[in-house]
Amino acid sequence: MLHETSRRRLLTGGLATLAGLPFGGVGRASTLFDPVPPLIPIRALPDRIFRTTVCLRPFRAAGPRIESERVGRKLVVHNYGHGGSGWSLSWGSAEVAVRLAMQAGDRDIAVIGAGALGLTAALTAQRAGARVTIYTKDQFPNVRSAWATGTWSPDSRVAMANAVDAGFADRWEAMTRRSFATFQSYLGAPGDPVEWTDRYTVSDLPPEQARGFYRAQEVTGFLHMGDRIADISPRSQLLPPGSHPFPTPTVMRNSGMSFNIAMLARQLTADFLMAGGRIEPVTFFSPTELTRLKQKTIINCTGYGARALWADESIVPVRGQIAWLIPQAGVTYGLNYKSVSVLARRDGIVVQDMGPNDGFGFNDTNETVDIGAAFASVALLAELYERPVPAVSPRTDP
Structure with missing residues (x-):
């Protein structure tokens, strides 16, 4: 497609x-x-x-939301709103989100969501030296990322030209190139999770x-x-x-x-678990519920679910x-x-x-x-x- x-x-x-x-x-x-x-x-x-x-x-006119905010005593780094470019931008946006999450030196990270953005953020944090736990309502194949088209499309409905800031194009290009390079490392892997x-x-x-x-x-x-x-x-x-x-x-x-998403999701999940990661089923109904987590730093990768969880009406x-x-x-x-x-x-x-x-x-x-x-x-x-x-x-x- x-x-x-x-x-x-x-x-x-x-x-x-x-x-x-x-x-x-x-x-x-x-x-x-x-x-x-x-x-x-x-x-x-x-x-x-x-x-x-x-x-x-989850489309946002201003492009993906990748920024930090405080919720009580927790640092929450948002990583959602990629429109039709979630899989394509996943590794690049994960790199940006993880960098923000680890600026304070915390090495115990929570990731909310187990779709394309959640799995790649969790793996990126692990590779940066963090202990990571994913908290999620659903896992593959019951996440929206499982129903994606599976084609490389890094600028598919990613933003509106009149709504982005002056530096967005440069940030988008950096995320795109990072994701592109990382996906090449999966070429030829068993099951062909990525192929041309x-x-x-x-x-x-x-x-x-x-x-x-x-x-x-x-x-x-x-x-x-x-x-x-x-x-x-x-x-x-x-x-x-x-x-x-x-x-x-x-x-x-x-x-x-x-992206052969069934195989790719299986590969990413296995890599995360083999590196010592944990996945815990949980449903959050409001941001204040995140304060109960033991981790002080949280990466929010809830995709379209962020519209309800964070009352974010910018998500279309x-x-x-x-x-x-x-x-x-x-x-x-x-x-x-x-x-x-x-x-x-x-x-x-x-x-x-x-x-x-x-x-x-x-x-x-x-x-x-x-x-x-x-x-x-x-x-x-x-x-x-x-x-x-x-x-x-x-x-x-x-």
Whole structure:
């Protein structure tokens, strides 16, 4: 599955790159990259949906809240509000939060929450020499982080351009680069918790119109900073007719980092426990209840839950629904077609309707599954595979 950020980068970045190349038509572009491998069609059938989940991502116009406050005699460091970039920014924001937590020299740390932000903060604190206990209402697979799309998207609905302070972009870039580097260390690990896969954006429009279509889907105001990490972001490529199995005139290919969240969460949890960490089930209903903890320093990684726990109305829910298809042998690619985004992971093929623009689901608190919408998304994907691939006439160079 591709976030709006990834989809935009596929089309605008790839077409801009190709515009400056010294050849007369896209048909010659095939000499610049390796051929498209055989792509196994996804079995997009309703009876292969093994679950449907809804996740409310915690968006804050000013960006993630990573700062300290006093609650009684406790030091609480907040680390929440990452929008659609929780997994992607997790290691970088953990580094910032842990640095704040350990400034006073305390080496006994409590972490609230066991999602992506909680686990990475706990591990980062351990690696800095702290004893860490996680207090949490839920653990994987019953946390919202388990229902994420699982794609590298560090600036997906992370902030509003008119609401951030002057130093936000620099802080975001530092967190992004830190997270990117840390995730690379999981490549090749058993179970492939992190891996790079090919992604395809296919459109029934010709290339120039396709670029305009996706630009029209952007919601004015969201902060996009992908250009700051262009050196670690592969450029997309426009594939020439006949080089791919899709029945559309425009196909872009790129590579993206994905997280096989079931395996990644299991790995992070095991690493935390093996290093002497403890997980205690507990539910907090108000900040004052944190004063009962024995630890003097607490890192708050409650994600969307912080909206109720801390009465933080700056958190705006962004609803996303995923239809999960049974994993399919040999299917390891991502796909974007019309409003549907797909990402084949080891733990399931995630299918999501991204809506008419990147504001889809914004400020929607509904967590009820819409099975009709799930079936419609899978049906649209099936329609793509059922269309015949047009024949391509042999090209004769002058």
